[in-house]
Amino acid sequence: MKIFFFLTSSLLCATIIAQNQNVKFCSQWEMQQKYFEENPGLQQQILQNQQELEQHTQQFIQNKRGASGCYQYVIPVVFHILHDNGGENLTEETIKDAIKQLNIDFQLRNEDTADVVADFIPILGNSEIEFRLAQKDPNGNATDGMIRYETQETYSAGDNIKPGKQWPRSMYLNIYTAINIGGAAGYTYLPGSTSSGNDAILVLYNYVGLNKRTLTHEIGHWLNLSHCWGGTNDPALASNCNSDDNVGDTPNTIGWQVCNLGGESCGSLDNVQNYMEYSFCSNMFTKGQATRMQAAINSSTGSRSNLWKSSNLIATGVNDLELAEFSSSTIIACKGEDVYFEDESKYGQCNWNWTFDGGSPSSSNDRYPVVKYYTPGIYDVSLTVDNNSISQSKTKSSYILVIDPSEGYAPFTEGFENGSLPNNNWLIYNPDGDSKAWMHTSDAAYTGTSSAKMNNINNTPGNLDELLCGGFDFTSMASIALSFKVAYAQRDAADNDILRLYVSKDCGATWVIRWAKTGSSLATVPVQFPVFTPASQSEWQEYSINITSTLLSENFLFKFEFESDGGNNLYLDDINIEGVWNSKPVLQSPTDGVVGQADDVILDWKAVGAIDLYEWQLDVSNQFNTGSLQTGTTNFISTDPNNPDTEFQTSNLTYSQTYYWRVRTTASANTSLWSDIWSFTVSETGVGIGGLNVQSSRFNLFPNPSDGIFEVKLAPSASTSQKGEFRVLVYNVLGEQIHHQIITSANRLIDISSHPKGIYHVLIISGDTAVSGKIILQ
Numbered sequence: 001m002k003i004f005f006f007l008t009s010s011l012l013c014a015t016i017i018a019q020n021q022n023v024k025f026c027s028q029w030e031m032q033q034k035y036f037e038e039n040p041g042l043q044q045q046i047l048q049n050q051q052e053l054e055q056h057t058q059q060f061i062q063n064k065r066g067a068s069g070c071y072q073y074v075i076p077v078v079f080h081i082l083h084d085n086g087g088e089n090l091t092e093e094t095i096k097d098a099i100k101q102l103n104i105d106f107q108l109r110n111e112d113t114a115d116v117v118a119d120f121i122p123i124l125g126n127s128e129i130e131f132r133l134a135q136k137d138p139n140g141n142a143t144d145g146m147i148r149y150e151t152q153e154t155y156s157a158g159d160n161i162k163p164g165k166q167w168p169r170s171m172y173l174n175i176y177t178a179i180n181i182g183g184a185a186g187y188t189y190l191p192g193s194t195s196s197g198n199d200a201i202l203v204l205y206n207y208v209g210l211n212k213r214t215l216t217h218e219i220g221h222w223l224n225l226s227h228c229w230g231g232t233n234d235p236a237l238a239s240n241c242n243s244d245d246n247v248g249d250t251p252n253t254i255g256w257q258v259c260n261l262g263g264e265s266c267g268s269l270d271n272v273q274n275y276m277e278y279s280f281c282s283n284m285f286t287k288g289q290a291t292r293m294q295a296a297i298n299s300s301t302g303s304r305s306n307l308w309k310s311s312n313l314i315a316t317g318v319n320d321l322e323l324a325e326f327s328s329s330t331i332i333a334c335k336g337e338d339v340y341f342e343d344e345s346k347y348g349q350c351n352w353n354w355t356f357d358g359g360s361p362s363s364s365n366d367r368y369p370v371v372k373y374y375t376p377g378i379y380d381v382s383l384t385v386d387n388n389s390i391s392q393s394k395t396k397s398s399y400i401l402v403i404d405p406s407e408g409y410a411p412f413t414e415g416f417e418n419g420s421l422p423n424n425n426w427l428i429y430n431p432d433g434d435s436k437a438w439m440h441t442s443d444a445a446y447t448g449t450s451s452a453k454m455n456n457i458n459n460t461p462g463n464l465d466e467l468l469c470g471g472f473d474f475t476s477m478a479s480i481a482l483s484f485k486v487a488y489a490q491r492d493a494a495d496n497d498i499l500r501l502y503v504s505k506d507c508g509a510t511w512v513i514r515w516a517k518t519g520s521s522l523a524t525v526p527v528q529f530p531v532f533t534p535a536s537q538s539e540w541q542e543y544s545i546n547i548t549s550t551l552l553s554e555n556f557l558f559k560f561e562f563e564s565d566g567g568n569n570l571y572l573d574d575i576n577i578e579g580v581w582n583s584k585p586v587l588q589s590p591t592d593g594v595v596g597q598a599d600d601v602i603l604d605w606k607a608v609g610a611i612d613l614y615e616w617q618l619d620v621s622n623q624f625n626t627g628s629l630q631t632g633t634t635n636f637i638s639t640d641p642n643n644p645d646t647e648f649q650t651s652n653l654t655y656s657q658t659y660y661w662r663v664r665t666t667a668s669a670n671t672s673l674w675s676d677i678w679s680f681t682v683s684e685t686g687v688g689i690g691g692l693n694v695q696s697s698r699f700n701l702f703p704n705p706s707d708g709i710f711e712v713k714l715a716p717s718a719s720t721s722q723k724g725e726f727r728v729l730v731y732n733v734l735g736e737q738i739h740h741q742i743i744t745s746a747n748r749l750i751d752i753s754s755h756p757k758g759i760y761h762v763l764i765i766s767g768d769t770a771v772s773g774k775i776i777l778q
Contacts, residue, residue, distance in 0.1 A: 023185045023204070035159070035194065042195070049192030053224065053301040054246070060295035061248075061288075072107070072128040073297050073308045074347075075173050076316035079133075079146045080165050081205075082154035082178040088205040090177060095133070095146050097210035100342075102131045105216045105275065105285075109368055112283040117261050118758050119269055122705050122778045123249045125290030129223075129297065131173070132347060135317030138167055142317075154178040159198055166197050170303035171312055173222070174200035175215070177208055186214045188222045191302030199302060213282060216275050223304070224296035225289055228274050229255035235278055241266035249288040250274065319348045321387045324394035328381070332427055332468055334507040334555055335404040339371050341381070345392060349385035356381055358402065373402040378422050401427035405471035405507070405555050406588075409607065409639050410480060412472070412577040416440060416450045421467075426452075429466035436460070436564070438467040444534045444571050446485045451573035456497060457531055459564040467572070470557030471507060473641065475586045476606045477552050480579035483544040486517075487571040489525045489532035495567030497522065501545060501560055505553035515545045519565075532568045540573070581609040583672035585663045588646075592678040595737050596729060599653040599686035603661055605675065607639045607646050611667040616648055622660040622677050655686045684740065687727075701762060705776035708753025712743055712764060727765040730775075732758070752777070 036043055077099065083089035104110050108126035116124065133145030153161045157178035166174055181187065186203035201222060207214040228250050229235055230243030235255025244252060252266040259281035263270045275282045276289070285293075297304045306312055313319035329340040339359075343352060354364040358379040359371040373379065379402065382395040401422065414425070421440040422428045430437035441453035452467060474480060486499065499522055501515040524541040525532070534540060562570060586606045590597050603616060618630040630650075637645040653659065658681045665672045700713040712728065730739035730752055738760070739752050752760065757777045764773075 023183065035198075039195075046193050049301055050190065053192055053296070053299055056299045056301070057224065057246075057292060057295040060298060061291055064291060072130045073294065074130050074132055074313055074318060075297075075307050076134045076171065076313070076318050077131050077145060078143075078167050078172045078174055080174060080176045080200075081146060081148045082151055082157055082161065082176060083148060083205075084152065084154055084179075085150060086179075088154055088177070088179050089148065090146075090205055090208060092144070092146065094209045098208045098212070098215060099131050099133055101210050101212065102215060102219065105213065106131070106219075108285075110283055115281075116273055116284055117269070117271075118776070118778075120271055120273070120284065120286070121776055123286045123288070125285040125287040127223075127285060127290040127293045129293065132318040134167075134172055135320075135346075136315065138171065140315070155180050157181045157202060162198055162200060166200060168303075169196050169199040170306045171316055173219075173307070176200055176202045177205040178202065179205060186218045188218045190221060191224050191296050191299065191304055193302075196303070213275065217282070220276050220285070220289070220293070223293035225276050225292060227255060227276050227278075228271060229253050245276070247286065247288040247292055249286045250276075313348070318346075320346075321348050321385065321390045321392055322346050324349075324383050324385045324392035326381070326383045326394065326396075328400070330508055331399060331429060332401045332403065332470060332508045332557065333373055334471060335376060335402060336372055336374060337507065339373065339400065341369050341371065343367050343383065343385065345383070345385045345394075348387045349392075350388065351386045353384040354382065358400075373400065376402050376404045376407070377424055378402070378427065398422050398428070401468065401470075403471040403507075403557075405473045406641055408470065408472035408556075409641055410472070410474070410477065410577050410579045410609070411639075412575075414469070414575040415445075415448045415573060416452050417448045419450065421452060425469055427466075427468040429468060431465075432460075432463060436463060437465050438560075438562070441571070444487065446487075446534075446537055446540045446573040448573075451571045454562045454570040454572070456562070456564055456567060456569050459566060461564055461566045463564045464561060465564075466559050466561050468508070468557060468559040469575075470504075470555075472556040472577075473554040473606065474552035474556045474579070475554045476582055476608050478549055478580040478582050480547050480552065480577055481544050482514075482547060482558065482575070482577050483542060484575045485540045485542045485573045486522070487524050487532075487534035487540045487573075488522050489528040489568045490520065490523050491527065491529050491532075491566075491568045493520070493527055495519060496565040497567040497570070498563040498565070499560060499570060500563070501558065503547060503551055504557040504559075505551050505555060507555035508557050511559070512551060514547060514551075515543065522570075528568065534571055540571075542574075579609075581611075583608060583611065583665050583667065583670075585614065585665055585672070585675045587661075587663065587675050587678050590678075590680040592676075593680070595681040595731070596683040597680045599655065599682050600649060600651045601653070601680065601682070602647050602649050603663075604647045605663045607641055607643070608665050609639045611636050611665040611672075613666050614645065614663055615666065615671075616661065616663045618650065618659055618661045620654075620657060620659060622679070624660070624662070653682045653686075655682055656684050657682050683737070701773055701775050704774075705778045708755065708777050709749060709751045710775055712748040712750065729763045729765070731761045731763070 079095050081090050106127045106129045108124055113124060134143055137143045158181060181202045181204060185207050188201040189199055201218045203214055226245040228245055229240040230245050235257055237254055240254040241252055250271050251268045253270040254265040256263060256272050256277050256279040259272060259279045261272055263272050272279045273281055273283050275285055299305055323346055325344040327342050327344055333339050352365055352367050354369055356362050356371050358375055358377055359373055378398050379400045380395060380397050381399045384391060384393040428438045436455050436459040439453050439455055440450060442450050445451045496519040498516060498518040500513055502511040502513050504511045525539050585608055588604045588606050590601055613633050613635050615633045617624050619626055620628045632648060634645045637643040658679055660677055660679045662674045662677045664674045702711050702713050726743050728741045728743055728750055729737055732738050738755055741750060760775050762773050762775050
């Protein structure tokens with residue numbers, strides 16, 4: 001691609017996504033002209049700086065080298081938060097989320113890479129850059145990397161607010177947040193294009209945080225990236241096809257302000273999803289862009305090369321391995337769900353040793369492992385990190401609750417009589433790790449001898465503690481009533497402890513509040529000091545909450561959240577779930593449209609309450625009117641999903657044939673509507689893939705991406721019994737089986753090169769175990 005100097009049109013840039021029409025994408029031209037007008041003697045020096053940086057960049061690309069040491073390129077960061085005591089006074093959590101998002105994006109760990117257009121998957125770029133909040137200020141004093149200024153400047157922030165606030169650019173990346181920065185969502189300067197005291201990023205406060213990528217875009221510029229269409233801030237101009245961004249693997253483009261994934265503006269497919277576009281769907285840097293950013297950080301221009309030096313990391317406090325810490329995408333997972341773990345240790349770690357009780361894999365040396373759990377239960381997670389000299393460890397006991405929602409059903413009753421919390425139904429979330437948490441107790445109960453107790457005496461006001469329960473499959477319910485009994489007393493009339501009830505229909509990914517009580521309205525007895533323990537049933541209050549079908553699903557959970565105000569203990573007992581059933585059944589498996597089923601596949605549907613029997617039909621036509629029609633009934637047993645009344649074992653089905661099936665119920669001679677009609681296709685061999693224990697740690701597909709010929713590589717941890725013959729099934733994105741092959745230890749090559757480019761799903765079967773994965777054809 002063409003190389004040319006693009007300083008005069010790309011010094012500054014605003015965000016790629018404007019959250020309202022009053023925020024401009026870029027204030028580049030105005031800001032650049034203003035800077036040169038105020039500093040006319042600097043323009044020639046800036047041009048020289050940029051020319052030298054471009055020469056360095058091209059040389060770096062030719063002699064590509066990686067970061068030294070056991071970590072990636074590390075950039076210490078300081079946030080300067082300009083506020084007037086409103087929402088613009090960003091919380092510590094929001095700032096840490098912003099750092100997390102940057103590290104996800106710059107290290108190619110973003111989940112939405114799964115949405116990248118297939119043509120650009122081979123050039124996905126990992127910049128190997130890590131951002132860390134500074135732990136020491138320029139004088140060596142402790143800091144959290146968040147400096148707050150209560151100032152009216154937040155309403156009109158710009159380059160004028162930096163004097164007196166800026167930390168040395170040779171030590172820190174300075175980021176300023178404010179309410180208004182002149183009409184743009186964010187802007188910055190290219191390396192060497194401004195003075196040291198002015199070299200920073202400005203961004204609107206509401207464009208900072210998790211899943212917000214304004215800073216990703218702006219740091220791209222701060223590390224010498226232009227927009228994909230080159231050196232202007234004006235996308236969608238035909239003349240942009242004649243310009244370039246100095247990156248070898250980004251196609252020439254006019255630039256996009258809409259997410260047109262098939263856009264071809266300059267004779268080839270455009271990289272619309274690039275972070276340096278304005279397309280509203282950005283999710284990638286290219287390899288060329290990653291290398292260009294690495295070149296900038298290896299250059300002395302703009303003092304970028306000093307940032308990641310060991311001496312500077314020590315000086316800014318981000319190189320000392322002080323503690324091991326980690327988090328996960330969830331602490332309550334449905335069976336078979338991916339759980340994403342993230343190392344949050346501080347700092348300088350380069351070796352990781354994870355242990356996942358009950359997980360697959362059960363251990364990992366990755367920094368960001370992905371684990372599946374196939375057996376319901378509650379499990380510990382441990383992490384040990386080191387920097388080749390110092391080691392730190394962290395174990396979180398009873399950290400992950402794994403549930404099988406298909407096992408939970410109505411009616412449900414919990415009286416906490418089994419003697420322990422947490423257990424396989426309940427998880428305690430105590431984020432501060434102290435003794436003030438939910439626990440099992442025999443001190444009091446409404447019925448029986450036990451209950452759940454929130455130990456709140458001398459608790460810190462504002463602390464949140466959760467008691468989570470799940471999961472349940474309520475797809476056959478029209479509504480449910482969730483009831484429970486509470487006993488609580490204030491210690492003082494001013495106490496405002498809060499109890500909330502939340503429900504989730506997506507296995508804990510999101511929560512909806514359904515009930516809450518606080519202070520005197522929560523109290524079931526008059527004020528009692530110092531410690532309340534209910535002595536009789538009259539000191540308890542029962543609540544019943546109706547939950548409608550819009551919040552019911554096959555992955556239903558609920559939780560009690562207690563927010564302390566330093567008051568008294570609270571007790572919880574006799575949790576019950578009853579409900580109203582839909583009469584129309586819901587089908588369960590085989591799932592609609594699935595292929596590769598056995599010729600004796602089991603038809604399974606979800607239980608319905610208050611009925612007499614189920615009636616099913618199976619045919620090769622969705623009209624259910626051929627001579628192949630099969631029909632039958634099963635008598636209702638109960639709503640327990642493990643009972644045999646909700647299934648039928650087929651036999652002798654025709655290979656490669658597509659079948660249709662449906663179910664209805666009868667109650668007191670009244671017949672329900674038929675269920676939805678589902679279909680499945682029997683495999684070409686009559687051997688199915690259902691019921692396999694699908695795992696993810698015993699095989700690798702190499703190379704990946706591939707030209708269509710790849711090898712199945714057996715992981716060293718695989719058992720001897722797994723080293724015989726394997727059956728390989730390959731499916732396209734439509735679920736159509738396109739390849740079937742038996743492989744052995746001597747021959748593990750798979751050839752699907754005759755099929756179109758794209759993503760294919762691979763299932764490798766050995767006995768009752770299978771591994772699933774993806775292969776990319778390019």
